[in-house]
Amino acid sequence: AQKVTQAQTEISVVEKEDVTLDCVYETRDTTYYLFWYKQPPSGELVFLIRRNSFDEQNEISGRYSWNFQKSTSSFNFTITASQVVDSAVYFCALSEARRQAGTALIFGKGTTLSVSS
């Protein structure tokens, strides 16, 4: 069975601190895709990144970086020098890659990040 676990329910930091959001996944597929989404208070999920199971290169986008490690089935997300605007709920998600499986996303429970000034 496929599963995504975000063990951190809530994290509170002060502006300019670095913060890492953990994501651990389970799947029997050899080909799969991992995603991170951000949900601000407005409610709309915003796509942040996609990774396929064959690409373990870390990625950096501005203050955001992602660390994908197949050996530990983890896909962690780090925000450097956090800002108040980063306050949101962050979701890690997994999708299968079997033909005709469609695009169903399996989400973790989410991590609520609060950044105070």
Add this chain to the structure above:
Amino acid sequence: KAGVTQTPRYLIKTRGQQVTLSCSPISGHRSVSWYQQTPGQGLQFLFEYFSETQRNKGNFPGRFSGRQFSNSRSEMNVSTLELGDSALYLCASSLGQEDNEQFFGPGTRLTVL
């Protein structure tokens, strides 16, 4: 390019009623997926439609159904509403491949009294 739109944004119904939610995907997207978000269960996949056919379905009772039209717009219907159906219903559109990012709409907040 217009994003995913969902109507209505808010809805209040009573137990036993039925409700229809609508989703208009991004132009050119043929896949529409529906998700239910509740504080207890989090985000759960309901079903996906691609080219007017249901391609994938989550573990929800038959009271939850949907359809997709030839212009890719999709509707979701919930019959015989229960209190537990109160949730944020999110619609997502994509090109339809499993590695495509899904673009989400603002959601419909359904409250069942």
